[in-house]
Amino acid sequence: MGATFVITLREAFEAALILGIVYGYLEKIKARDAYRYVTWGGALGVALSVGMGVAVTYLSGPLLDVGPEIITVVVIFSAVGLLTWHAWWMQQHARFMKGQVQHRIDEARAHDRLWMVGLIAFTGVFREGAETVLFLWGIMAQAGAEAGWGGVIGGVAGVACSAGLGWAIFHGGRHVSLVRFFSVTTAFIMLLAAGLFSTGVGRLQGLGFLPASEPLWNTSWLLSDRSIAGGFLSGLIGYRSQPTLLEVIAYVAYLVVTAVLLFGHRAPVGVPLVEDPTQP
Amino acid sequence: MKRRVALVAVLAVVLGVAAPVLAADPSEIPLVIEKNRFEPDVIKVKAGAPFVLVITNKDKGPEELDMQQPRIEKVIPAGKTVRLKMPALKPGKYPFVGEYHSETAKATIIAE
Numbered sequence: 001m002g003a004t005f006v007i008t009l010r011e012a013f014e015a016a017l018i019l020g021i022v023y024g025y026l027e028k029i030k031a032r033d034a035y036r037y038v039t040w041g042g043a044l045g046v047a048l049s050v051g052m053g054v055a056v057t058y059l060s061g062p063l064l065d066v067g068p069e070i071i072t073v074v075v076i077f078s079a080v081g082l083l084t085w086h087a088w089w090m091q092q093h094a095r096f097m098k099g100q101v102q103h104r105i106d107e108a109r110a111h112d113r114l115w116m117v118g119l120i121a122f123t124g125v126f127r128e129g130a131e132t133v134l135f136l137w138g139i140m141a142q143a144g145a146e147a148g149w150g151g152v153i154g155g156v157a158g159v160a161c162s163a164g165l166g167w168a169i170f171h172g173g174r175h176v177s178l179v180r181f182f183s184v185t186t187a188f189i190m191l192l193a194a195g196l197f198s199t200g201v202g203r204l205q206g207l208g209f210l211p212a213s214e215p216l217w218n219t220s221w222l223l224s225d226r227s228i229a230g231g232f233l234s235g236l237i238g239y240r241s242q243p244t245l246l247e248v249i250a251y252v253a254y255l256v257v258t259a260v261l262l263f264g265h266r267a268p269v270g271v272p273l274v275e276d277p278t279q280p
Numbered sequence: 281m282k283r284r285v286a287l288v289a290v291l292a293v294v295l296g297v298a299a300p301v302l303a304a305d306p307s308e309i310p311l312v313i314e315k316n317r318f319e320p321d322v323i324k325v326k327a328g329a330p331f332v333l334v335i336t337n338k339d340k341g342p343e344e345l346d347m348q349q350p351r352i353e354k355v356i357p358a359g360k361t362v363r364l365k366m367p368a369l370k371p372g373k374y375p376f377v378g379e380y381h382s383e384t385a386k387a388t389i390i391a392e
């Protein structure tokens with residue numbers, strides 16, 4: 001029961017984190033009507049995860065051999081692109097808040113593109129979704145025979161616990177100012193996306209599309225990727241106990257490039273330009 | 281015209297990357313998952329040559345082969361056989377687990 005709890009908690013954590021941030025963002029810009037994009041994106045992610053779980057079970061041949069990996073890599077890099085866009089957009093948003101008028105203009109503009117957050121929710125859920133579905137399905141299939149129902153309960157509890165954490169992020173975000181929320185979540189998103197980018201590069205190495213390289217260091221004695229803390233750090237900042245040189249380069253390069261892109265030539269984040277107009 | 285040139289360039293790059301992967305005729309190594317364990321649990325391969333793990337899952341539930349280095353995660357559904365292309369490995373030990381039953385499903389590839 002404990003083991004299945006840890007696995008699903010880890011798998012679902014990243015999705016919960018992304019959903020918490022995106023819902024929180026919409027709440028902050030007073031765009032609650034756009035929650036539906038996120039809800040639909042997330043629901044579509046769950047539906048396609050189940051679909052992929054079913055497909056993988058019935059597929060065979062080359063489609064099963066490489067199909068899921070290629071989809072995973074595409075989803076990973078799409079998520080990196082979307083999250084980068086979102087971080088950039090939040091930065092723009094924070095900058096425009098120099099006055100009420102500009103704030104409103106920006107809001108109108110923001111609304112035009114809010115459906116994009118639905119895509120973010122979708123990639124966030126779908127990335128580890130199919131794996132979680134297969135895992136839960138597997139323990140249910142084995143529940144009657146070898147293992148007891150404890151494993152199933154643990155697995156479901158893990159997903160629920162992650163969802164609770166996502167909700168806590170959303171709820172906690174409501175009590176901080178908009179500017180602070182934006183700067184904190186921008187930093188979170190950058191680290192998360194850097195981790196995803198480096199994971200994508202690692203997967204390409206594993207698939208043989210990029211040259212393999214030795215792990216640069218090994219900290220699995222200190223913090224295993226498979227522990228709860230390792231899983232959380234992996235979701236938050238892309239922690240890996242044995243990263244390759246290429247993965248480390250990808251991680252650092254992503255951070256440097258986006259930092260220049262986001263904060264390069266204007267006011268740095270975290271410095272409130274004006275008092276937050278949305279706060280009472 | 282420019283677009284066509286770009287398309288050809290992209291195709292060339294894609295083929296250039298994919299060709300070595302597709303062209304190789306690597307050796308096949310069978311691996312069975314049964315009762316949440318890998319059989320054999322020590323696999324010896326030639327260093328520097330890509331190979332294919334032909335993994336058959338005889339259990340009732342899926343398993344995920346999870347290797348830290350190189351980073352490989354591959355789900356093998358219940359009752360299925362999956363051909364997993366492995367990159368050429370330098371001499372050394374490459375442990376992996378079945379993530380869904382990591383207490384029992386442990387194995388190591390030794391490249392020499």
